Structures are given as structure tokens and as C-alpha cells.
Amino acid sequence: MNNNRYPSFGVLLVDDEASFLRSLSIALERLGGINNIYRCDDSRQVMDMIAREPIGLVLLDLTMPHLSGETLLQQIVEEHPEVGVIIISGLNQLETAVKCIRLGAYDYFVKTTEEGRLIEGVRRAIQLQEMRQESQAMRQRFLTDTLERPDVFADIITQDKGMRSVFQYLESISTSSQPVLITGESGVGKELIARAIHTLSNGNGALVSVNVAGLDDNVFADTLFGHQRGAFTGADSTRAGMIEQAAGGTLFLDEIGDLSLPSQVKLLRLLQEGEYYPLGSDRPKRIRARVIVATHQNLDAKQQSGEFRKDLYYRLRIHQVTIPPLRQRKGDIALLLEYFLTEAADELNKNKPTIPKELPVLLANYEFPGNIRELRALAYDAMSQHRSRMLSMEVFRRVLSQEIPQPDTDLTKPLFNPDQPLPTLQEVGELLVEAAMERAQGNQSLASRLLGISQPALSKRLKKQQP
Known part of the structure; x- marks a missing residue:
């Protein structure tokens, strides 16, 4: 969603009737939120426009002077196979429609067909194109093991290969307008990941964060959608909701697993329709922000138990990223410890101490149930009590002694091969x-x-x- 344009690639409308191009452009923007539009009323210019502009989808009329839509369809499929094509014709002919689909068109619509069906078909084609582009980008990044914008992830202290794969995935979905679901245990840094996605999206709006845990349905609706003056008792003035405040940027909904079922219905409609109603208003507004949600809970289990709507769950997990816990990133522990001690020393106006060589080894054998947040707290606590040149390990020993890590064992499986003799x-x-x-x-x-x-x-x- 670059510069608040949707989609990130251009949608080219091709028809020899300029009046139809204008009306279709208005309908796409008003009903579908599609505003990255190019128009062409001369079929001879289409191939040059596709080569010159960042076109990802073409809406093509069949009956035109000079070059027919069928001829252009074949040329686009042959020369630009990465560009999707939808046929919009004044002819309602099944044989023609089937032929166009066989030639490579995504879909076929008749101009007199219901407008809403056409808009939905275009939005569906845009989503297919986005997924196609993301798949290609991911394949390229994983093959080359590169990051195009490593500066975006500078605040995330890591040398873990799993985290690098997460970064590559985030870069590959950066141009998508679809929601992103971030999962991971408490304290792994989901907020930092949300901030990185926001930066990668290149929007010109703000990152607006809302913790939805504990919000009842009315407060949730008012917080997100805003209200008109007089919408309810105490609504003395119109107030913009978080969605409007995030226009052109990102709306981050944290702790989505705690959202009530009535509020889940409202969020689902927002994501499906791309529009919402401020409280007290009968005029819909379109969402102009990318939506990111995060949770430490197992949404798959919650939807199976009926605590989380299945349709919302599948709508959210179009793009899903899971942040590994710190115990699976042992190579990052020493890096993070160094970073947090430096940060704490600066904040407490103390000299940074020498770290005992055995401390990272001790920490590597701890489970860290609180993950990075817990390590930061330990570093700050140790720094606040620090008096000598060498950092005392007492704070770490005291906390770590409370939990001796136990091996992960599956008691349903034998520990030893039953076909072999037992060891002594x-x-x-x-x-x-x-x-x-x-x-x-x-x-x-x-x-x-x-x-x-x-x-x-x-x-x-x-x-x-x-x-």
C-alpha cells in the first residue's frame, strides 16, 4: 500500500468509450476502494502502457476498433504473463467467455451485470495477483538469502536464522493490502514486528495501536469506528475512530485473541467489506489503513472450541508470521544481554560492567517464560544493583534457581528402544x-x-x- 494507493500495482481500464471508463473508475474507487487506476481508450496504446507503467491487472473490453480485446488478451498473456486480465464485455455470450478463460483471463463480466458483482470480482483478482507477487518475492529472497531493506529491522536485535526468514517473509508481503496475523508468546517482540511491517508498507499515515483485551462491544466499536455528535449520551462532539486516525498507515490490534464474539463480527465485516459506520451515522466510510493483529493465544484451538469465529480466523491468517520464543534463539541471548545492559547503564548513568563469561551459558540453559521482556527486566535489575567492575551474577542466579529446566519428554513413548537391551x-x-x-x-x-x-x-x- 504505497502512498495510500490500493492496490500497490496499477489497474488498467481499457475501453474505447471514455464515458464508460469514467463511470467504471468512479465505481471501483467508491465501492471497492481501488484508486491506483490507469485508463486507456485506444487499444493500440495498451501494450506500451503495460511496458511503461507498473500494471498488475487489466480490465479489458472485447469489442474495440484497431485491436480487439481477444487479440490484446493473447498478447498480454504471451508478453506479460505476470499481468492478470479480466474481460468486461457488452456481449453476454457463454462461448466467448469460455474461450477468454481458456486463453488466460481471470474472469469474464458483462457490462450490464450487477455492479457489486463486478467490483467483488475485481477485488478477488487483485488478491490473487497480490498472492502471486508475494510468492515470487518470497521465492527470490529465500533463494538469494537477501534483505532489501535491512535498516527496517535494525531495532530487532538478532542473528537467528529463523528471525531472518521472518524478515524475508515480511518484505515479500510488504506491498499487500491484506491483514497480517502475528503470533508468539508474550514478550517475544510482536510490537516491533508490527512496526517493521508498517515501515515496509510505505504508507504516509501513522501506526495506530489498540489493545483490544477487555474492551466490551460498545467500547470496541466507538474506539475503532468513532461516533457522530449525539450518537449516545455524552457524545457532545464528533470523534474520529482509530481507523480514521490510521488512514494511509497501519491499524495494529493487539491481543486479538481476547476480542469478544460480537466485536469479532464487526471486525470481520470491516475486513470483508472494507467499510464501516461511525456510531450514529448511516453513511459508510472506507478503511484506508492496513490491519495488523497480534496474539499470544492459540487461535486455531480457540476457533475449534467456538471462542473465536472460524470465518474471522481464516480471514486474518492470509498472512501469518510466528515469532519464535527466546529459548529457541539461544544465539541471541548474549547479544540481547549486551544491548540491554548498555541501555540500562545509559539510563542509570552508570559505567557498563564486564559480563562474566559463564553468564551467557547460564542464561542459555534457562527457559525464559517471559522471553525478551524477562531478559530485559533481569538486565535492568542487575544493573541497578551493580557496584563493581564485574557484573554480579546474583540477580540471575536467584531468578534462575527458581526454575531448573526439565527435558521435553513424551511419556507416551518409551525412553529406550524396546528391541535393544537397557543401558546400565x-x-x-x-x-x-x-x-x-x-x-x-x-x-x-x-x-x-x-x-x-x-x-x-x-x-x-x-x-x-x-x-
């Missing part, structure tokens, strides 16, 4: 010690904590295992 207790013990030392990167103090034994006991075991 000594063999199992040696394997556990070896795994603990590997996780602790050779630090006996940390390894003993992971095993739940004292450091002298571990040292004794290690000496026994030496050849």
Missing part, C-alpha cells in the same frame, strides 16, 4: 554428565546445577569417567 545405571549417569557438561560449555558449577547435584559430586563423577 552407570552408562545412563555418564550420558547425563556428558550432556550437562556440553550444555554448560564445560562449566562444572553450571553443569552440577542442571543435574541437581553438588559441584564436588560432579567433579568426583568426572574423575571416575576419565580413562
Whole structure:
């Protein structure tokens, strides 16, 4: 959605009747919100316009002087296969329609057909084109492993390959007008991802954020849609809703999993129809913002249990990105710790301390249920208590000692191969010690904590295992 134009690519209208082009342009913008429109009333200029302008979809009349629509359709499909074509003809002929579809047209409409059906068909073709372009962009980025705009992600501290794949995906959907669903545990940085999507979209409007958790249906409607003066008791003046405030930009709805069922109906209609009614108004307004939603909840499970509408769920997950938890990004822990300690030192007006070498190893063996937000809190707490040159590990040890990470085991599956003899207790013990030392990167103090034994006991075991 570049510069508040929808779609991001141009829609070319081709007809030898200038009056029809004007009326169709007005209908597309008024009823469909489609305003990135080019017009051509001379069929001989069509191919040059497609080559010169960023055209992604052509609405083509069949009966025209000079070059017929059928001839142009064949040329477009052959020379510009990435451009979609919809036929709009004054002839209601089934045989002609079938022939055009076989030649590569998306759809066929008759000019006298109901206007709403035509607009819906054009919007559907736009969505198909957007998905096609996104698929091509994703394929290109993953093959080359590149980012076109790495500066957009500068505030997201990571060296994780999974996060890089997320960034590549976000770049590939940046021109789409469809909603984006961001999922991930609390504290993983969903707000930063929403901000990156907003920046990538190149809109000229603001990023407007709304936490919808706990909003009842009336407050939700008033917050998003706004109201007219006199709409309800206390509405002394007209107030623009968040949708209008986000015009040309992005509307970010956080904690969407907590939205009430009546409010879900309103959001679904907004996304499907692209329009809404301010409270107290009988005149609809079109949404001019991209919608991003986020949740830490499992929407798939919620829609199966009936707590979340299936139609809304499938409408939201057209573009879905899942942010991995910090425990799956262990390589980022040291980077984030360094960043947060620097940030805390600046804020508290202290000198940044030296980080003990064993601290990142200790943190790598912690589950971080609060993810990045928890790590930041730990860094700030440690920095506030810091007095010497070396950073004390006491704050981290105190918190981490409350939760010794347990291995993920599926109790429904046997731990050992039933077709093989069981290992001895000594063999199992040696394997556990070896795994603990590997996780602790050779630090006996940390390894003993992971095993739940004292450091002298571990040292004794290690000496026994030496050849």
C-alpha cells in the first residue's frame, strides 16, 4: 500500500468509450476502494502502457476498433504473463467467455451485470495477483538469502536464522493490502514486528495501536469506528475512530485473541467489506489503513472450541508470521544481554560492567517464560544493583534457581528402544554428565546445577569417567 494507493500495482481500464471508463473508475474507487487506476481508450496504446507503467491487472473490453480485446488478451498473456486480465464485455455470450478463460483471463463480466458483482470480482483478482507477487518475492529472497531493506529491522536485535526468514517473509508481503496475523508468546517482540511491517508498507499515515483485551462491544466499536455528535449520551462532539486516525498507515490490534464474539463480527465485516459506520451515522466510510493483529493465544484451538469465529480466523491468517520464543534463539541471548545492559547503564548513568563469561551459558540453559521482556527486566535489575567492575551474577542466579529446566519428554513413548537391551545405571549417569557438561560449555558449577547435584559430586563423577 504505497502512498495510500490500493492496490500497490496499477489497474488498467481499457475501453474505447471514455464515458464508460469514467463511470467504471468512479465505481471501483467508491465501492471497492481501488484508486491506483490507469485508463486507456485506444487499444493500440495498451501494450506500451503495460511496458511503461507498473500494471498488475487489466480490465479489458472485447469489442474495440484497431485491436480487439481477444487479440490484446493473447498478447498480454504471451508478453506479460505476470499481468492478470479480466474481460468486461457488452456481449453476454457463454462461448466467448469460455474461450477468454481458456486463453488466460481471470474472469469474464458483462457490462450490464450487477455492479457489486463486478467490483467483488475485481477485488478477488487483485488478491490473487497480490498472492502471486508475494510468492515470487518470497521465492527470490529465500533463494538469494537477501534483505532489501535491512535498516527496517535494525531495532530487532538478532542473528537467528529463523528471525531472518521472518524478515524475508515480511518484505515479500510488504506491498499487500491484506491483514497480517502475528503470533508468539508474550514478550517475544510482536510490537516491533508490527512496526517493521508498517515501515515496509510505505504508507504516509501513522501506526495506530489498540489493545483490544477487555474492551466490551460498545467500547470496541466507538474506539475503532468513532461516533457522530449525539450518537449516545455524552457524545457532545464528533470523534474520529482509530481507523480514521490510521488512514494511509497501519491499524495494529493487539491481543486479538481476547476480542469478544460480537466485536469479532464487526471486525470481520470491516475486513470483508472494507467499510464501516461511525456510531450514529448511516453513511459508510472506507478503511484506508492496513490491519495488523497480534496474539499470544492459540487461535486455531480457540476457533475449534467456538471462542473465536472460524470465518474471522481464516480471514486474518492470509498472512501469518510466528515469532519464535527466546529459548529457541539461544544465539541471541548474549547479544540481547549486551544491548540491554548498555541501555540500562545509559539510563542509570552508570559505567557498563564486564559480563562474566559463564553468564551467557547460564542464561542459555534457562527457559525464559517471559522471553525478551524477562531478559530485559533481569538486565535492568542487575544493573541497578551493580557496584563493581564485574557484573554480579546474583540477580540471575536467584531468578534462575527458581526454575531448573526439565527435558521435553513424551511419556507416551518409551525412553529406550524396546528391541535393544537397557543401558546400565552407570552408562545412563555418564550420558547425563556428558550432556550437562556440553550444555554448560564445560562449566562444572553450571553443569552440577542442571543435574541437581553438588559441584564436588560432579567433579568426583568426572574423575571416575576419565580413562
